Amino acid sequence: MSALIETQNLYFQYLHHQTKQKWILNGIDLSIHQGEFVAILGPNGCGKSTLAKHLNGLLLPSDGSVQIQGMDTADHQKLDAIRQTVGMVFQNPDNQLISTLVEEDVAFAPENLGMKPSEIQRRVDWALDAVDMLDYKRHSPFKLSGGQKQRIAIAGILAMRPQCIVMDEATSMLDPKGRADVMRIVKRLNHELGITILLITHHMDEAAEASRVLLMNQGKVVMDDRPEHVFYQIDLLKQLKLDVPQVVALVLRLRQQGIRLPDPIIHVEQCIDALTAVREEDYGTY
Amino acid sequence: MTRDLTVGQFIPGHSLMHRLDPRTKLMLTFLFIIQVFLTKSALSLIFLLLLLWIYIVCAQVPARKVFRAVRPIIPVIIVTALLNIFYVSGHVLWHYAFLRITDQGLFTGFTLLVRLITLIAGCSLITYTTSLNALASGLEQLLAPLKRLHFPVSELSMTLSITLRFLPTLAEELDRIIEAQKARGAQFATGTILNRIRAFFPVILPLFMSAFRRAFELTNAIECRCYHGGEGRTKLHPLKLGRRDYAAVIFFLAAFAMTLIFNSIRQPF
Amino acid sequence: MALIELKNINYCYSPGTAFEKHALRDVSMAVDAGESVGLIGHTGSGKSTLIRHFNGLLRPNSGQVVYQGNDLWKKPNEIRSIRFQIGLVFQYPEAQIFEDTVGKDIAYGPRNMGIGQEEMNARIRESLQCVGLDNSYLERNPFRLSGGEMRRVAIAGVLAMRPKVLILDEPAAGLDPEGRHALFDALRHYRRKSGAAVVLVSHSMEDIADFVDRVVVLDQGSVALDGPVASIFAQAEKLVSIGLDIPQSTKVLLGLKAKGYSVKTEAYTVEQAEQELLRFLKEADRP
Numbered sequence: 111m112s113a114l115i116e117t118q119n120l121y122f123q124y125l126h127h128q129t130k131q132k133w134i135l136n137g138i139d140l141s142i143h144q145g146e147f148v149a150i151l152g153p154n155g156c157g158k159s160t161l162a163k164h165l166n167g168l169l170l171p172s173d174g175s176v177q178i179q180g181m182d183t184a185d186h187q188k189l190d191a192i193r194q195t196v197g198m199v200f201q202n203p204d205n206q207l208i209s210t211l212v213e214e215d216v217a218f219a220p221e222n223l224g225m226k227p228s229e230i231q232r233r234v235d236w237a238l239d240a241v242d243m244l245d246y247k248r249h250s251p252f253k254l255s256g257g258q259k260q261r262i263a264i265a266g267i268l269a270m271r272p273q274c275i276v277m278d279e280a281t282s283m284l285d286p287k288g289r290a291d292v293m294r295i296v297k298r299l300n301h302e303l304g305i306t307i308l309l310i311t312h313h314m315d316e317a318a319e320a321s322r323v324l325l326m327n328q329g330k331v332v333m334d335d336r337p338e339h340v341f342y343q344i345d346l347l348k349q350l351k352l353d354v355p356q357v358v359a360l361v362l363r364l365r366q367q368g369i370r371l372p373d374p375i376i377h378v379e380q381c382i383d384a385l386t387a388v389r390e391e392d393y394g395t396y
Numbered sequence: 397m398t399r400d401l402t403v404g405q406f407i408p409g410h411s412l413m414h415r416l417d418p419r420t421k422l423m424l425t426f427l428f429i430i431q432v433f434l435t436k437s438a439l440s441l442i443f444l445l446l447l448l449w450i451y452i453v454c455a456q457v458p459a460r461k462v463f464r465a466v467r468p469i470i471p472v473i474i475v476t477a478l479l480n481i482f483y484v485s486g487h488v489l490w491h492y493a494f495l496r497i498t499d500q501g502l503f504t505g506f507t508l509l510v511r512l513i514t515l516i517a518g519c520s521l522i523t524y525t526t527s528l529n530a531l532a533s534g535l536e537q538l539l540a541p542l543k544r545l546h547f548p549v550s551e552l553s554m555t556l557s558i559t560l561r562f563l564p565t566l567a568e569e570l571d572r573i574i575e576a577q578k579a580r581g582a583q584f585a586t587g588t589i590l591n592r593i594r595a596f597f598p599v600i601l602p603l604f605m606s607a608f609r610r611a612f613e614l615t616n617a618i619e620c621r622c623y624h625g626g627e628g629r630t631k632l633h634p635l636k637l638g639r640r641d642y643a644a645v646i647f648f649l650a651a652f653a654m655t656l657i658f659n660s661i662r663q664p665f
Numbered sequence: 666m667a668l669i670e671l672k673n674i675n676y677c678y679s680p681g682t683a684f685e686k687h688a689l690r691d692v693s694m695a696v697d698a699g700e701s702v703g704l705i706g707h708t709g710s711g712k713s714t715l716i717r718h719f720n721g722l723l724r725p726n727s728g729q730v731v732y733q734g735n736d737l738w739k740k741p742n743e744i745r746s747i748r749f750q751i752g753l754v755f756q757y758p759e760a761q762i763f764e765d766t767v768g769k770d771i772a773y774g775p776r777n778m779g780i781g782q783e784e785m786n787a788r789i790r791e792s793l794q795c796v797g798l799d800n801s802y803l804e805r806n807p808f809r810l811s812g813g814e815m816r817r818v819a820i821a822g823v824l825a826m827r828p829k830v831l832i833l834d835e836p837a838a839g840l841d842p843e844g845r846h847a848l849f850d851a852l853r854h855y856r857r858k859s860g861a862a863v864v865l866v867s868h869s870m871e872d873i874a875d876f877v878d879r880v881v882v883l884d885q886g887s888v889a890l891d892g893p894v895a896s897i898f899a900q901a902e903k904l905v906s907i908g909l910d911i912p913q914s915t916k917v918l919l920g921l922k923a924k925g926y927s928v929k930t931e932a933y934t935v936e937q938a939e940q941e942l943l944r945f946l947k948e949a950d951r952p
Contacts, residue, residue: 154841205613217632219621224628285708286910351843356913382920576761579753581777601763
């Protein structure tokens with residue numbers, strides 16, 4: 111089966127920098143398959159957002175190619191089809207909402223695609239329901255919280271019925287509650303609707319929810335593996351100036367003290383279960 | 397500062413006025429404005445007030461809100477009315493030095509006062525009962541014939557509705573920047589005029605930078621949602637003229653005719 | 666005597682209208698000279714409203730703001746000069762930058778104070794150094810810097826006034842880990858050098874746990890908790906019920922406690938949690 115997203119030998123730099131400047135994307139070969147949940151981590155300026163903007167033709171490669179379900183993003187004729195396949199949600203929720211009414215905002219993409227009013231209404235209701243915001247249909251987005259606004263932005267993308275949603279640091283301006291709400295929705299879209307998720311983030315606890323983590327640095331993918339493995343590459347994380355999740359640091363310290371903790375621990379719950387098991391085992395063998 | 401912008405903003409509802417097609421409301425507002433200017437006699441003035449009362453009831457907007465919309469221009473109205481009171485000739489009722497008040501002047505001034513208040517109050521009803529998007533698409537449809545002349549009607553209406561959408565966001569931003577500069581010792585209300593103008597640079601420049609940044613991000617966001625101009629766009633709620641729109645038009649035309657009739661009936665003034 | 670003290674502050678937005686919102690109810694808190702205090706609470710708890718009272722941007726409906734023993738609102742025309750002593754850094758402070766060079770932008774605050782050119786230059790360099798940027802930045806265009814650098818330039822603009830109290834609202838919001846570390850290093854540097862009191866506002870415990878001595882928790886416009894960091898974390902369940910995010914280490918301890926084990930939950934760093942967990946696991950050896 112061919113991949114949903116496929117980049118081949120992808121290089122990019124902005125035109126006016128073309129002389130001796132370094133590449134912002136420096137040879138990226140990547141395949142992402144239908145239904146995956148991929149987190150992309152890396153320091154600022156590593157090229158994460160630039161990569162994201164290549165996935166639906168907002169930027170075009172300087173060299174190499176990007177294929178979305180076999181469609182080349184450089185093919186202008188395919189642009190609408192590509193953007194319906196790969197949707198994007200950005201950092202600042204305020205700068206993505208275009209209407210003074212939630213319902214009309216979510217309708218924006220289907221309207222642009224020239225759909226029938228009955229079909230638009232169906233999609234709007236479905237998309238708002240999928241992000242738990244159906245009750246706010248007739249509200250003004252201006253009065254909503256950051257997390258709610260961002261869920262409306264997701265609904266606005268969902269209304270195109272995309273195969274994949276790219277979240278470009280879409281949680282970074284939210285408070286913990288808003289973040290948790292958005293993450294809950296994103297996980298649900300992935301599990302229940304099989305929508306492929308690409309999550310660009312600085313938060314390790316969000317990346318821990320993914321099934322695959324890409325570490326990027328200086329325009330390259332330096333690691334591509336399951337979070338259980340990536341999070342224990344302490345030296346690499348530190349070199350990329352990323353945070354080591356507290357749970358991982360805790361597990362490593364306890365292991366140094368001779369506590370035998372089983373392998374994949376990246377979530378708080380896993381850590382609690384492992385500690386309970388160790389204690390009960392010791393208690394039992396005494 | 398943000399609070400001032402709530403005057404004249406859409407109040408969601410299901411009143412008769414809310415349910416009219418925005419095109420109907422735009423045209424009727426235009427008709428109403430002409431009607432107000434044609435109101436000449438005492439009888440038609442009373443009729444006009446009666447109409448305003450009916451419209452407010454039909455819109456189910458609290459009268460308090462309607463008059464809040466009028467409040468900012470009351471000084472202008474009063475000055476205009478006063479000028480009329482003193483400068484219109486007629487039977488002199490009272491005079492002192494070069495000032496004199498005539499019966500005709502008093503009447504003209506009073507009429508003007510009532511007409512201007514009615515005008516603003518009436519116009520505020522359309523903004524209270526019509527969402528900005530509906531207003532923009534109503535305008536787009538009314539101006540649709542201009543598309544033949546390659547006039548970018550739908551793009552303009554899109555620009556208009558996005559501008560309106562961002563006004564409160566930018567107003568909030570303005571408040572924040574003012575506070576931040578005040579925290580660095582900015583003063584806006586003292587000094588010479590030149591200094592006062594200069595004091596606003598640290599506020600206006602960041603506001604512009606922010607507006608540009610937002611515009612840039614917004615461009616990406618609407619491109620991601622397949623926007624490419626008005627060509628081939630459909631609407632979630634296409635505008636449809638219904639029976640109540642025709643009824644409203646007939647009512648307005650009848651009222652308009654009544655004003656003309658009341659004007660022509662011989663009255664003391 | 667406290668350096669700055671808020672006494673029984675009440676504040677209401679748009680009083681007498683349909684939008685009336687009682688944002689602060691009888692809030693009292695004090696900050697001593699040189700102290701660092703964390704002010705936490707979720708969105709809408711009143712944090713942003715409260716900090717605007719510290720430097721007189723908002724006037725309380727009732728209650729007093731006392732700075733160095735003087736009631737701020739007794740002499741409202743002196744408030745501007747007090748703003749130079751109580752530096753307030755808002756959320757996303759890079760939005761206040763307006764000059765075309767870093768040096769000129771940092772000079773805005775000191776110039777408003779009427780400071781002479783020579784001292785001005787010294788202050789600009791000092792505060793730039795404090796936020797970890799060298800003098801080569803002085804002539805650079807702030808709008809061409811990275812997000813993290815712009816943030817630090819904006820904070821340097823407040824530090825250049827040499828405030829005795831520095832209040833920061835979510836200074837790390839939206840920064841990557843590297844930018845966040847650089848920022849907190851800068852704040853530590855300023856505290857050490859100037860001995861200023863710092864009030865750090867956040868909704869994340871993780872960010873402020875190792876920076877402050879004392880924590881004030883706001884909930885729905887009132888002070889819910891006020892005390893040393895460890896004593897606040899000892900009530901971790903309460904923090905969770907208020908809707909606050911707690912560090913993962915604390916979550917692990919809280920999870921074990923919920924399973925019926927006797928563990929203390931006041932640890933908030935990995936080291937503290939490790940100690941408590943080792944004790945917890947060793948305990949099993951001697952029932």
